[in-house]
Amino acid sequence: MYFEDYVPGVRTHHPRTVTIDQAALIEFAEQFDPQYIHIDPAAAADGPFKGLIASGWHTAGLMMRLYADQYLRKVGSLGGPGIDKLRWLAPVRPGDELRLRTEVMEARLSRSKPDRGLVRTRAELFNQDDVRVFSCEVLTFVGVRPS
């Protein structure tokens, strides 16, 4: 996948899914986001979400895994400057199965570095009930196709 392969307006439903289990959810949160809603099942059951929910950063990481494997592929990516408008739209709970939808919003060649372009992609995650749980806009530098 090179810069030329990212065409604005193209929306893709990616087939791979990832399932989050309770042990992984707690392990991630103990390392990065040790709030009780993410690490303490008993306390979380009495909390605002009526049960354990994933750290939003864990959900973001799972998005990245699906994105790297299915959207970036092996070639072309030169890293990214950042993310805009990241939103956690619904809780992600143990056992949830997530899939990725992408939409190319913008693709423009770099003026200073003609070997690459900047691609802006809306990346969204849906769960097994088709509830949209996560959305963000990913900025990625992608190399142009070698001539």
Add this chain to the structure above:
Amino acid sequence: MYFEDYVPGVRTHHPRTVTIDQAALIEFAEQFDPQYIHIDPAAAADGPFKGLIASGWHTAGLMMRLYADQYLRKVGSLGGPGIDKLRWLAPVRPGDELRLRTEVMEARLSRSKPDRGLVRTRAELFNQDDVRVFSCEVLTFVGVRPS
């Protein structure tokens, strides 16, 4: 820390640091962001960053850990709707030691739920050479102080 404790304009340099080592960097990326610049030291040495760099999502997770431990404290936080303007400003490499600076940008009471407010915070990470490596705006719901 309750809603009333977040005062717009207040900037805080937090004392705790976190160090990222190569094994943890690779382990995170193998799970969430398996690009060669994050998991293959030899290939990364010949790549655009002249060496292994952390997945940007790993850096974001470390920000969250410093944020949760030092800025949210034990009480008040009711989760967050999202993140704006996340930027990876400089590479994070094995051995880097990161610290957090926060600035309260905005704090407003919820109109629909009077028990809470929304706090917008700029969160930035600096490394041991005082290079700013990461910036984002975190939105967090925080409960008001019980009367």
